[in-house]
Amino acid sequence: MAPLPSSHGSSSASHPKTTPPSVLLVIIDIHPLSWSLLASPPPLAPYPEHLGIDKAQASPMTLPDFVTILMGFLNAHLASRWGNEVVVYGASAGRAKLLYPPPSNAVAGPSKPRSNTYLPFQLLDSRIEEGLKEMALEERERLERGDVKSINHPPAMVSALTKALCFINRIIPNNANSAALMDPTATQDPNAPSTNGPDKPETRIMVINATPGENVSTAQSDSNENSTANGNTQNNGEASQSGKGGQMRGGYVGLMNCVFAAQKAKVPIDVLSLPPPSIDASPPIFLQQAAHLTEGIYWQWNGRGGLLQYLHALYLPPPSLRHHPFVVPPQDAVGFRAVCFCHHKTLDVGFVCSVCLSIFCEPRPVCLMCKTRFPIKSIPTLKSLATYIEPIPIPDTVPPPPVQKGAWSNQPAEHNKKERRKSAHNGDKAEPIEID
């Protein structure tokens, strides 16, 4: 890929002649609770400034409908170049599973190719359908077993992401390191043609989020919390401590680790968030961060149909064409908030241990992670500082991103406000870790 300088008025001569084959890894959130919400959305709040659009009604979106649309999109991806491939993961409550391609030993395939469908399309479509049904069945079994609690787990996005990254690592093994080993004198020129072979595929991950709110990644830790707190005695020394920590913070830390790994592998993470603003106002900020940090595309559906066009228009171009000659659609403001290690709250302002950089939502005498002692004297000062933290809304002078083709969501300002209030005022949860 050659990101040529985009001079204005450049003719088509500078357009790339070919693109490398592209592998698209899709992660579908198929959490049953989220989809039941999506299937019966509350009525849309009318946009005062876009009167014309009010005619479009809030369209409910069921999983089968969406899968049909998604298949159209995936087929278009396969159609756009020979050698393009699709990998699909399903993320349900607390579990993630590879849906496509099927494992090689289970190639039953459709009994017969249909005469009007390109066979790869047919294989993909039928296998995804099968996989989704399987997962739904498992989910039902889980409910019937009386494991009702587990259905409340958030979708296992992090697990799906790690799987996707491992997959990418397998098909394109860690090229950066080995290339440096091969040729120490090679310059770090990103424009230099890759020497790894004639046709190295490019990859991208697309996350389709259906779960409203920011609990996509963080709420998970809450659910794990109890089990670990019961299972381990608190002062078991460092090993159990760190082990417990890893599981507890699996959500936020795991997601961030995935983002860094993706950054390193130069894999963009595209995020499509389905819950329209009417269901939940707050965007999934950590997925948004992920898209932002990996130069992926983040977009929130407005709940008014037209998904197929949007998918084609926003997500179809491969990474090598995205910045030149095409343009990435304008992105919303990104909140770089973090999650605290003690109560898993989303923070605007937090307390950070100067030794290990752990984040806490309130001042404490000893770091939970590295056991560093903090000066007790300063705690009142810090506390007072913390109480002064009154969130300030984003001023109205910030222009909303240009609205393209219908309504782009222009409500982040409002959402952030709400969220921050929420985070500032729920500090009364039990502390999971005892301080010695």
Add this chain to the structure above:
Amino acid sequence: MVQPSFSHPRNDSSSSSTSPSPTAALDTFLDNQHQSYFEELYKSEAVCLCILRSLPPVCRHIILHHLWSHQPLRTTEVKSFVQMDVKASLEEVDEVMKPALKRKILHPMILKKGKNIWSSNDAFKRGLRNALTGLGTSNSFGVPYDRDDDAEIPSQEELVAYGEEAFEGILKYMVSSGLGIGFSVARPQPEVLELLHISGLMTDPTDETGQRPNINRMTITSKGFQFLLEDRQTQLWEILMYYLNAKEANSERSAEVLSMFFSLGCMQLGQDYSASKSFPHALSALNDLAQYGFIYRPSPDADQFFPTHLATALCSGDAATTKGQDVDEKRFLILETNYKIYAYTSNELEIAILNLFVDIRIRYPNLVVGKLDRKNVKSAMEKGISANQIISYLSSHAHPQMYNSPPPLLHPTIVDQLHLWDRERNRLKTEDTVMLEFFSKELFEDTVNEATTNAALQLSIPTQKFMFIEPQTKAAITDFVKERQNQLRSGF
């Protein structure tokens, strides 16, 4: 030292590995077709899919972007897609979409209600939408053959082997006819030989008129040698286009046959299809293709047929032809800067092709070691093979190991040397001439002047008083010389 005068050897070499598209033959054919022909073609979903993929990426994505929209495509939209200046001229925007216009996917730009728009070809749009959703009705992806479940079907490997054998048999026949080295090659079917003759790849040297060749005594032409060096996909499309031009030139079935080629390209290796249901109108063409190894039929008149990898790989786009071992087998050459070539192959055809321009020194069971030298390269060039063709052959067959060294793939020394040898061949040219020798200096000079004014002089050597003139002016010049001689004599 000869100064190489070729324009940009580096550019040549880098572009030669990518620029000639494997479907060049197809592209030129399609470029010359009319709207109605495309309307006919786009009835098949497979064609829509393949044509879409043959477009350059930018154009392709704009078409896909626009696929589900009800509005015609506006120029302003395209400008904003590709970050063009709003004030960019219409020609510039048109240039972006040119490939689509050429394939009649979009109708030419018109001005409507103050906006410049391209309206899209409904047949194509419908075809592509149907291809993606599987809602078509034309059976263009092939109707599976209704066979018994326990019927034995050939494995994919067997099909590949079959196709490979059939097609390489033809190529081997061509090579052996030119080299006079014998492999035991079965002679291809008469129809195949006829096509090879019509296409000019082979000719009968004893046949003066070129009208009634004895197909059993044909030898390869320089065009044929060039053909051998092409990569497989290019060869296939060239053959298909020769076939289409020869057989179906004036027939209305041309579009149907062509769309059958695309359908074959979208079929699955290892799956059997029903010939009569899939291609009811192109059965004879399908039969002909069997001779080249595109399809395999268990028995000659069976309705059941299996496409081989030759057919299924027809449409697999740019450089990445078929996946897996097939590609690796094609990448066997290591070329060192000292002109040594190591070819990890035991394929007789490849060795024979290498033998065209490489001095083969050592042959092991899976390795051939040879050297590019002047004598062999020049003899290849005499057969009509150009330096660029050798270079593109070398780079398309380069071993993956060669990609590990910094680019360019082929060392410039070798590329330059090949170009130099090519030039060398063109340094001398032969012309018929008549030499005149003079004793009188005056007469010589006068004649030279006369010949120069009449553009008859080829060369004059004043010291020895030789001059060379065009043969056809001999009479006139000798007349002039005689006359002048008389004048000079009478002058004294």
Add this chain to the structure above:
Amino acid sequence: MPSYAPAAEEIDDDDFIDDDDLPGPPSRSKKGGASGGKSGGKGKDPGRHAWEAEYKKSWDIVQEDESGSLESAVESLLARGRRKRALMADTPLRRSIIRHMFIIMDLSESMMDKDYRPTRFEVVLGYLRSYVVEWFDQNPLGQIGIIIMRDRLSEVLVPMGGNPQEILSVLSDKRRLEPSGEPSLQNGLVMAKGGMSHLPTTSSLETLIVFSSISTADPDGPTTIHNVLEDLVENKIRTTILSLAGEIKICRSISERTGGKFGVALDQDHLKDLMWETIPPPATTIAPPITIGVRNALSAAGKNASGSGGGKAPNGDLMVMGFPIQLPLGGETLCSCHGLLKRGGYLCPRCGSKLCDVPTDCEVCGLMVVSSPHLARSFWFLFPVANYGVLHIEDVMESSKSHTCTGCDVEFPDVSTIEEGVAQVEDGVSPTGRYRCAKCQNDFCADCDLYIHDTLHTCPGCAQ
């Protein structure tokens, strides 16, 4: 007038046979060649010097399998090399996250030696470029400066800073870096010490010396290199010296006394390994685990840290940090730090003023504004993924939970086809090709094991 201090003890040339020139079929992958070379060199007993160890021929290790093919041998060598890296000790909890490092590069004439191809100079420069990128990737809050030693002088090539691009652009200018003359270790160290004197000793101060020469030409005078060494120890500057030539007494004692590492590179790969070993943040063993604050370290100004209640905390500090909102590249607004109209920027979460870049202190309310991903970079130290255990054939037989790797969904080799005799459990290579996470009891393939521990730092199974 400099006095020549022949500091090298003994150098045995036999030890540096170039392992890269192994005869091998040209079709063999380069990877295989590289690992063969590497394993040849590492026959080092801790108690003995490198040259006293029996010389191991690298080709002795490689053994043909039954069919006479080297493939399996090469494969297992590769796997073993990978395992070695994956089996690195569990990361200690406490690590220096705020690091300051001077890279001291020897640019003496000896750098033009051609024992590394094309020259030592080119190789070291190439490695340094990728090293800097990797270093900043893992230490986003750290700073690097570069000092060069040539003509018995030392010169700060790049002052301490946190911008990898700047360093890379200097490093890519080869004409400025022409090697010449002799190096002066003393001058280089003094310069590094001076360059770090204003920094708080609470952050990790380090130097990395790539030393190519076998002697150092130090200034004549009352201070000798031994005095400098005492200063270094006192200032807790951890000095790691990588020698390209041989073991040198003074270098070894400097690095040992200051708590750094000393290494002699056997070949290019080994040099890279040695360099890369210094990238993960060091465990805070010599510097007491106290830091005044990121703010101080970041601004390097050393003023009082706001909100931390005085800088003399004995055991580290809590700092108040704000996580900003990044604005889209919409219209232009005034920024609070420069008072200029700019597009994009960050909003301070407390006062809402617009800042151009983070990390920084808010100009209006003084809150330290950092981007949370910057902090999150180091979280993998806090939540390391436990090493995966190897699975023996019996284990797999008992609990064949799944046939595919939990990470990449590749299929494991069929257990029944694995022969008991061939599979040897050595260097932690699993005979079944499976590695099991002790926590979630999921199996992984070797590639994923390595990737998860090296790069991803999150176990796909445990994240479920």
